[in-house]
Amino acid sequence: MNEKILSCKNDFPIFKNNDTVYLDTASTSQKPKSVIDSIANFYQSYNANVHRGMYSWAQEATSKYETTRKRIAEHLNTNSKNIIFTRGTTESINFISSAWGEKNIKPGQNIVISDMEHHSNIIPWQILTSKKNIELRYLPITQDGELILDEIDKIIDDETSVVSIIHQSNVFGTINPIEAIISKARSKRAAVLVDAAQSIAHQNINVNQIDCDFLVFSAHKMLGPTGIGCLYVKDDIIKDLDPYQGGGQMIDQVGPKTSTWNDIPHRFEAGTPNISGAVGMLSALDYIQNIGLDNIKKHNDILTSYCINELKKIDGLKIYGHKNPAGPVISFNIDKAHSFDIASLLAQQNIFIRSGHHCAQPIMKKLNIESSNRISLYIYNDFEDIDKLVEGIIKAKKMILS
Numbered sequence: 001m002n003e004k005i006l007s008c009k010n011d012f013p014i015f016k017n018n019d020t021v022y023l024d025t026a027s028t029s030q031k032p033k034s035v036i037d038s039i040a041n042f043y044q045s046y047n048a049n050v051h052r053g054m055y056s057w058a059q060e061a062t063s064k065y066e067t068t069r070k071r072i073a074e075h076l077n078t079n080s081k082n083i084i085f086t087r088g089t090t091e092s093i094n095f096i097s098s099a100w101g102e103k104n105i106k107p108g109q110n111i112v113i114s115d116m117e118h119h120s121n122i123i124p125w126q127i128l129t130s131k132k133n134i135e136l137r138y139l140p141i142t143q144d145g146e147l148i149l150d151e152i153d154k155i156i157d158d159e160t161s162v163v164s165i166i167h168q169s170n171v172f173g174t175i176n177p178i179e180a181i182i183s184k185a186r187s188k189r190a191a192v193l194v195d196a197a198q199s200i201a202h203q204n205i206n207v208n209q210i211d212c213d214f215l216v217f218s219a220h221k222m223l224g225p226t227g228i229g230c231l232y233v234k235d236d237i238i239k240d241l242d243p244y245q246g247g248g249q250m251i252d253q254v255g256p257k258t259s260t261w262n263d264i265p266h267r268f269e270a271g272t273p274n275i276s277g278a279v280g281m282l283s284a285l286d287y288i289q290n291i292g293l294d295n296i297k298k299h300n301d302i303l304t305s306y307c308i309n310e311l312k313k314i315d316g317l318k319i320y321g322h323k324n325p326a327g328p329v330i331s332f333n334i335d336k337a338h339s340f341d342i343a344s345l346l347a348q349q350n351i352f353i354r355s356g357h358h359c360a361q362p363i364m365k366k367l368n369i370e371s372s373n374r375i376s377l378y379i380y381n382d383f384e385d386i387d388k389l390v391e392g393i394i395k396a397k398k399m400i401l402s
Contacts, residue, residue, distance in 0.1 A: 006291065006299040008032075008379045021351040021385045021392075026170050026198060026329050026358075026376035028220045031284070035223060038283035042276050050275055051249065051266075065275055068282040069265075072230055075285060076215065077206040082238060084268045085278065088229035089197040090120040092216035093164070095231060095268075096193060097124035099244040100214075101162070104191075107133035109161040112190070114139040114147060114176075115366055116169045119359040121195050125164065139165075141366060145172030145321030152184055160190040162213075167205075168198040171360050171374065172321030173304070173329035175199070179210050186211065191237070197221050201378070202300060202327055204293050207232055219277060224284035228277030231268075238264055245270040296379055300328040303377050307386045314393060320367060328377035331358070334393070337400045339371045345396035351389055 009015050011032040015022070022030060042064070048057035050065045066080070073080045086092045105111065111125050115138050129136045137155050140148045156163060163185040168175050178194055185192045193214040196205055201222035207215055214237075218229035233241060243250055243261060247270035252260040261267035288296065307330060311317055316335035333339060343355035354374040357364045364370060375389065 003302045005302050005382060006295060006379050007382070008291070009382065011287075012380050015380065019350055021381075021388050023351070023353045023375045023377065023381065023385065023389060025221075025378040026374065027354055028226065029201065029223050029378060030380060031223055031225070031280075032287050034287055035225070035280045035283040039225060039276050039280045042279045047276075049272055061275055064282065065273065065278045068278040068285075071282060071285055075289075076232055077208050078232060079235075081264050082232055082235065084231040084233065084265045085273055086216075086229050086231050087227055087274070088218035088220070089118075089195060089216045092214075092229060092231035093120055093193065093195070094124045095244045096214050096216075096233075097128045099242050100191075100237065101125075101128050102131070103242060105132065105134055105161040109159045110135040110137050110157075112137045112139060112156050112160050112163045112165075112185075114165055115141045115362050116145065116147070116171065116174065116176075116360070117164075117166050117362070118170055118195065118197070119361070121164055121166060121193075122362070134161075138362075141363075143367065144323040145169060145174045145326075145363075146323065147174075147176055147181075149177070149180070152181070156184050156188055156190065158188055160185065160188050162191040162193060164193040164195070166195045166198070168196075168202070168327045168329070169321070170198050170329060171331050171358050171363050171372070173326035174321055175203075175325075175327055178212070182211055198327065198329070201288065201296070202293070203297055207234075213237055219281040219284060222284055223287055225274075225277045225280040228274040228281055241268070243267050243270065247271045249273070291379065299379055300377055301325070303381055303383070303386065304328045304330065306383060307375065307377065307389070310386055310390045311393075314390065314397070316397070317393070320372060330375045331372040332375075333369060333372050334397055337397060339373045341400055342373050342393065342396050345399060346389070346392045349388075349392045349395070351392045353389075 012030050013033050014030050046057040046060040048061045050062040069083050070080045073083050182192045191213040194212045196217040200217040213234045215232040220226040250262050250267045250270040252262050318333050320331045339355040356371050
């Protein structure tokens with residue numbers, strides 16, 4: 001290949017001294033040494049709880065924790081007070097469906113999601129509709145993994161309270177036209193939640209420009225540690241938002257019968273937070289910004305195109321989606337071969353992909369399949385990884401079908 005891509009694999013200790021091909025970033029990303037070192041340094045040098053200690057370790061821990069919040073806010077073009085730390089995307093959506101949804105969505109109204117959502121953007125809304133007389137509606141998708149936008153006027157109406165939509169599909173890689181969807185929601189005075197779990201590490205997101213009310217993502221999908229993520233909440237909503245959990249840190253005064261809350265956003269972060277996670281998240285953001293999201297996108301686009309072209313050369317291999325340019329996620333199946341068998345035989349060759357329903361069973365039902373194989377690429381992948389994958393698939397196919 002003549003096209004130039006990034007060369008970052010040496011920054012990731014997990015790839016040293018082995019020939020493993022890791023193609024499962026949509027599940028979780030690997031971590032550069034700078035992220036690992038920052039977490040180790042926290043525990044070795046200034047491990048302390050945040051916000052209340054008067055000693056130097058606590059002050060440094062607090063500074064790092066709040067610097068992460070500030071940098072995430074700047075990355076999204078918003079303010080620190082609009083960023084709430086959570087355990088990740090799933091908790092963030094549950095937070096909004098519970099703390100905001102139960103208070104603001106009225107009986108007789110409806111919630112709109114799509115047929116391509118991850119389960120984490122389905123189940124919380126189903127739980128809410130089971131408690132109240134609320135309808136859950138779905139924007140349909142094509143067999144090629146694209147939203148059928150012609151149906152949007154029928155689905156989003158005057159009784160729509162919130163539209164909760166995935167930005168980039170974790171199955172097809174489809175990048176949804178969220179600005180057009182948000183514009184339609186706004187015309188009906190509906191709130192909008194954007195699930196950016198799969199897109200946050202691949203493209204710039206400006207919450208003021210897209211005008212969403214909520215945006216959620218996880219650090220571990222963007223080179224950071226597991227167990228921490230962020231929830232962005234717009235100004236006019238966060239000031240009236242009730243706490244999701246109660247406990248230490250989120251209070252101002254506690255009385256025998258009633259209590260008052262801490263300032264925003266701390267009132268939404270009960271208990272001891274994931275401080276080391278925030279430290280690692282800051283290092284991950286530094287790493288991504290040093291490379292540049294435009295460079296990352298170019299790298300991913302080149303590799304994704306190369307991968308699709310090579311996969312298409314394999315007889316009996318069907319790729320789902322990618323009718324139009326999409327993110328670096330490719331799902332496929334091979335005729336007469338179960339996805340689990342393909343993934344297992346690839347794993348024996350040190351080629352790691354994902355198989356299953358990818359927490360997206362409605363998509364599998366739409367495609368009339370039980371499962372698929374999924375490849376997801378990032379900055380530590382290269383052309384050699386793709387070549388090994390293709391060779392491995394051909395070998396696995398022969399073993400299964402011979």
